Amino acid sequence: MSDPGMSDPATAFLAGDRAESAQEHSLRHAPGPYFGNYGGRWMPESLIAALDELEETFEKAKVDPEFLAEIAELNKNYSGRPSLLTEAKRFSAHAGGARVFLKREDLNHTGSHKINNVLGQVLLAKRMGKTRIIAETGAGQHGVASATAAALLGLECVVYMGAEDCRRQALNVARMQLLGATVVPVTNGSQTLKDAINDALRDWVANVDNTHYVLGTVAGAHPFPAMVRFFHEVIGEEARGQILEQVGRLPDALCACIGGGSNAIGLFHAFLDDPSVKIYGFEAGGDGVETGRHAAAITLGRPGVMHGARSYLMQDDDGQTVESHSISAGLDYPSVGPEHSYLSDIGRVSYEPITDVEAMDAFKLLSQTEGIIPAIESSHALAGAIKVGQRLTEGVGDPSDVVIIVNLSGRGDKDVETAAAWFGMLDEQGHVKGTTLSTRTAKGAAPAADENAEDATHE
Amino acid sequence: MSENTAPAQFASKSAAAIDRAKAAGRKALIAYLPAGFPDKQTSIDAAIALARNGADIIEIGIPYSDPVMDGAVIQAATTEALNKGFRVADVFDIVAAVTAETDAAVLVMTYWNPVDRLGVDEFSRRLAEAGGAGLITPDLIPDEAAEWFAASDKYGLDRVFLVAPSSTPERVAMTVAASRGFVYAVSIMGVTGARTSVSSAAEAVVAAAHAAGAERACVGLGVSKPEHVREIAAYADGVIVGTALVAALRDGGVAAVGALAKELSGGFDAPTSSNPEA
Numbered sequence: 001m002s003d004p005g006m007s008d009p010a011t012a013f014l015a016g017d018r019a020e021s022a023q024e025h026s027l028r029h030a031p032g033p034y035f036g037n038y039g040g041r042w043m044p045e046s047l048i049a050a051l052d053e054l055e056e057t058f059e060k061a062k063v064d065p066e067f068l069a070e071i072a073e074l075n076k077n078y079s080g081r082p083s084l085l086t087e088a089k090r091f092s093a094h095a096g097g098a099r100v101f102l103k104r105e106d107l108n109h110t111g112s113h114k115i116n117n118v119l120g121q122v123l124l125a126k127r128m129g130k131t132r133i134i135a136e137t138g139a140g141q142h143g144v145a146s147a148t149a150a151a152l153l154g155l156e157c158v159v160y161m162g163a164e165d166c167r168r169q170a171l172n173v174a175r176m177q178l179l180g181a182t183v184v185p186v187t188n189g190s191q192t193l194k195d196a197i198n199d200a201l202r203d204w205v206a207n208v209d210n211t212h213y214v215l216g217t218v219a220g221a222h223p224f225p226a227m228v229r230f231f232h233e234v235i236g237e238e239a240r241g242q243i244l245e246q247v248g249r250l251p252d253a254l255c256a257c258i259g260g261g262s263n264a265i266g267l268f269h270a271f272l273d274d275p276s277v278k279i280y281g282f283e284a285g286g287d288g289v290e291t292g293r294h295a296a297a298i299t300l301g302r303p304g305v306m307h308g309a310r311s312y313l314m315q316d317d318d319g320q321t322v323e324s325h326s327i328s329a330g331l332d333y334p335s336v337g338p339e340h341s342y343l344s345d346i347g348r349v350s351y352e353p354i355t356d357v358e359a360m361d362a363f364k365l366l367s368q369t370e371g372i373i374p375a376i377e378s379s380h381a382l383a384g385a386i387k388v389g390q391r392l393t394e395g396v397g398d399p400s401d402v403v404i405i406v407n408l409s410g411r412g413d414k415d416v417e418t419a420a421a422w423f424g425m426l427d428e429q430g431h432v433k434g435t436t437l438s439t440r441t442a443k444g445a446a447p448a449a450d451e452n453a454e455d456a457t458h459e
Numbered sequence: 460m461s462e463n464t465a466p467a468q469f470a471s472k473s474a475a476a477i478d479r480a481k482a483a484g485r486k487a488l489i490a491y492l493p494a495g496f497p498d499k500q501t502s503i504d505a506a507i508a509l510a511r512n513g514a515d516i517i518e519i520g521i522p523y524s525d526p527v528m529d530g531a532v533i534q535a536a537t538t539e540a541l542n543k544g545f546r547v548a549d550v551f552d553i554v555a556a557v558t559a560e561t562d563a564a565v566l567v568m569t570y571w572n573p574v575d576r577l578g579v580d581e582f583s584r585r586l587a588e589a590g591g592a593g594l595i596t597p598d599l600i601p602d603e604a605a606e607w608f609a610a611s612d613k614y615g616l617d618r619v620f621l622v623a624p625s626s627t628p629e630r631v632a633m634t635v636a637a638s639r640g641f642v643y644a645v646s647i648m649g650v651t652g653a654r655t656s657v658s659s660a661a662e663a664v665v666a667a668a669h670a671a672g673a674e675r676a677c678v679g680l681g682v683s684k685p686e687h688v689r690e691i692a693a694y695a696d697g698v699i700v701g702t703a704l705v706a707a708l709r710d711g712g713v714a715a716v717g718a719l720a721k722e723l724s725g726g727f728d729a730p731t732s733s734n735p736e737a
Contacts, residue, residue: 040603042571044528046623046648048600048630188534194525201527206649208625304572305598306525318547319576321524 027272027348033222036345038338041221042305047201050208055223057128062230067123074119075234078152079109083235085242085405090369091382095389097399101246102372102408103239103267112375112410113235113263114145118214120231122149125212132156132211136200138165138193138259139330139377140172141410142216147181149214157181160200162192165329172414190323193259193333197307217260218337221308225337232266239405240270247403253278253388256407257380258351259295259331261340263409268349278350278392281340282384284326285353295324296353297336298344304335311338327356327418330377330410358383360422363412375410376418382406472592473617473640476515476564477675477697485727487697488688489677490514490704490720491568493522494553495545496536497708503556505708508717510561513724517557518595518699521550521569528570528597530652532702536709547573551589558590566619566640568595574607583610593617593640601637611639619643622668622676624660632671641675641697642668646682653702654681657690665695688726698726 033039041051061067075081084104092100105113118135125133133155137143143159150157159176163185166173176183189195197215204213218225218232243251254271256264258281271277286294294300297312304313306321314322314334324334343349359376362383367373374382385406393399412419420426427433480487490509494502506517522537522545529537554565567586574582574594586594593616599607601620611618617640622631625648635642646661647654661678668676678691679699691698700723707715 041600042598042603043600044598044623045600045621045630045634046625046645049623049625049627052627189524189538198525198527202530202650205528208648302576304575306572307527313572315572315576317576319523319573320541321572 027343028269030226030339032226035225035339035342037303038310038341039222039225040310041308042310043221043308044205046205047208047221050204051221051223053128054124054212054227057124058223058227061124061127070123071120071231075116079115079119080107081234082238082242083107085239085246087246088366088370091366092389094365094369095386095404096391096393096402098389098393098402098404099247099400100385100389101243101251101403101405103235103405105235105263105407105409106372106374106378106411110141110145110148111413112141112145113232113266113407114142114216114410115148116234116266117216117228117231117262118142118145118149121212121214121227122146122153122155125155125214126153128212130155130210130212132158132207133214134158134160134200134203134211135214135216136160136193136196137172137216138162138196138332139328139375139410140165140169140176140414141330141375143181143183144172144175144179146214146216147176147179150181151179158203159183160186160196160203162190162196163187164191165193165196165332168329168418169414171417192324192329194307194321194324201307217262218265218339219260219307219309219311219335225309225339228262229265229269229339232262233269235263235266235407236268236270239267243403243405249403250274250277251403251405252276252392253280253402253404254407255280255282255381255385255388255404257281257331257377257384257409258283258298258336258340259328259333259377261337263407265337265339267405267407268343272348279348280384280388281349281351282354282380283336283351284324284328284331284380285355285358286325286327288355289353293325294353295326295332295334297334298340298351299353301335303341306335309338311335311341312344327359327422328376328380330375331380352384354380354383360419362386363415363419364423367412372408373412373416374408375412376415378407378409381409471617471640472564473516473566473619474675477641477677480515481696486692486695487515487677488513488720488724488727489516489518489679489697489699491518491520491699491701492704492708492716493520493533493537493540494550495522495540495543496705497539498543499545499549499553501713503553504713505716506553506557506565507560508713509704509720510557510563512717512720514563514720516564516566516592516697517561518566518568518701519550519553519557521547521567521573523570523573526570528650530650530702532653532706532709533651536705547577551585554586554591555589564592565590566592566595566617568597571596571599579606579610580613583614583616587614587616591616593619595619595643597621601634604637608637621645622664624648624658624664626664626667628667628671631667635668635671635673638673641677642673643699644668644676644678644695646678646680649680651680651702653683653706657681657687661691662694685722685726688723692727
């Protein structure tokens with residue numbers, strides 16, 4: 001695929017070098033900065049030089065065998081790739097009897113797909129001579145992944161996280177701190193992901209000399225959407241090989257959840273040029289899109305510019321960003337990656353909302369039919385797969401002829417507290433019911449220093 | 460003053476204001492306040508007070524939900540304005556009111572999405588109708604500004620783009636060529652906010668802009684005191700002050716804004732060791 005507006009010969013060569021791009025209308029490997037009318041660089045001039053440096057470093061790295069080998073080695077021996085493709089046989093019964101396969105990004109080190117992108121970007125940061133990385137995080141998964149990669153590769157790490165998300169995902173705050181990162185709770189605006197991105201951008205403007213901003217999704221200014229996608233393409237490449245091996249053919253449908261859309265584009269990319277594969281992205285419908293309390297940017301948003309890209313955006317008549325709502329911190333974002341906006345406009349991918357209730361039902365269902373506790377984010381994809389499975393098997397003689405891949409983008413350990421509250425498992429004090437009956441003095445782990453001394457006197 | 464009524468063959472209102480200051484033997488003072496803070500009428504009164512106390516150009520900021528180039532003081536003010544019900548259409552009333560009462564050129568400083576939402580042409584038409592001079596666009600670079608080029612040409616509005624310490628010579632040249640009125644030289648790699656001293660990077664940014672052909676380059680970010688004004692006046696064509704004025708309005712109301720503007724413009728009069736270049 002070659003963009004006539006693209007003057008950079010290296011990029012043009014790269015695009016031409018891909019076997020797939022021999023197809024005139026391939027949707028794969030779109031290089032940016034534009035995806036149809038979306039994408040671009042709606043950014044302060046102060047950051048343009050850094051974006052240029054990043055683009056140049058990335059374009060060189062992605063054809064550098066040494067860099068690609070480094071990524072492959074980390075993916076294999078650190079993240080644990082390839083991730084499994086697991087058939088969810090008991091869950092399938094709830095999806096109209098379609099065969100449902102789970103792409104197990106939840107099994108990656110740190111518990112989600114986020115590590116794929118972070119390892120790539122932190123390696124790039126080192127190539128650029130940066131000593132410090134910053135990141136935003138919603139659910140905390142990207143923050144944890146960033147803190148992990150920074151620890152592994154010896155960089156300072158600061159993570160911006162909405163104060164509301166810190167509350168919802170306290171466990172991940174502690175994980176990041178244990179990994180040596182500094183977590184900065186953001187109390188501006190809605191105190192969620194978009195505000196964390198605002199503060200990360202403010203930090204980046206001021207510290208761009210020594211700092212790389214590890215953006216966690218396929219949003220933001222060029223080259224982030226194309227670059228973050230590149231690092232996640234491994235998801236779809238593996239899934240394609242695995243389904244061909246296990247079933248002998250391509251799937252009928254793909255399902256993934258969409259916040260910014262990085263896990264989704266990672267899965268979708270390998271199948272974009274296969275017209276027989278239907279592709280579905282599931283946005284966070286929150287309380288229901290009719291209530292206005294949701295995060296379904298494509299379903300109900302209008303094109304606008306935020307955080308560096310033109311894309312679908314939840315905004316009011318004045319262009320002010322509308323606060324999003326979702327039980328899932330990782331999907332609680334009022335916009336979406338620009339490539340998704342494009343794929344929606346051209347009809348290649350269908351985007352639909354899933355409510356909190358539907359997602360939590362799917363969360364419980366997968367836990368109890370497959371023994372896998374999914375992230376609440378990924379539960380949106382599971383709820384979507386139930387609907388898609390029922391739809392696609394309608395009138396089909398043997399429903400098991402229908403094959404669906406769901407991107408299980410993350411595991412639900414971080415969501416146990418939210419889920420326990422949702423399912424009424426907590427008492428009035430917020431303790432899990434039935435866990436406060438012991439009459440013994442707590443033994444527990446070593447308490448903080450001063451209490452420690454006091455404890456010693458008790459003994 | 461007569462410049463104001465000169466026939467407008469795209470006569471830049473902000474360039475004229477800067478040139479009037481120059482003719483008076485000083486540099487231009489460009490003063491920022493957010494629209495609708497602490498309320499619509501007070502923001503009008505405060506802007507008028509700025510013009511009556513030495514500001515040559517008034518910069519009215521549109522409060523926006525995601526102001527990534529702003530520090531804590533301006534964020535707090537614009538968030539308050541939004542919480543009190545500020546609407547983008549209010550900015551046209553404010554520009555019209557200030558233009559009617561003063562000789563200052565009135566620019567609007569805005570993040571791009573509110574303009575995009577209303578429609579670039581419609582926004583420009585209404586701004587021109589209100590007597591506005593043009594736009595300062597902190598998150599719009601010339602590379603993405605095709606619609607704005609067309610609309611600003613159609614309605615005779617100034618396009619104030621930013622150049623930064625990090626801008627390459629190629630980007631400075633491109634941005635200078637794209638700008639009309641003046642070029643906004645960002646003094647520091649950072650967001651808005653008062654700082655104890657003005658970064659030495661500012662002089663280099665202005666020099667780069669002048670070298671690239673900019674007739675007028677004005678320095679903003681971190682400027683808060685008369686001594687900053689004096690220092691910058693030695694090499695730039697204008698001095699932009701924001702956060703310090705917003706804090707004055709917050710703490711002392713319209714009177715405090717007027718007093719600070721007077722004090723800041725005094726920076727031009729104070730004895731200075733280095734005289735401005737010819």
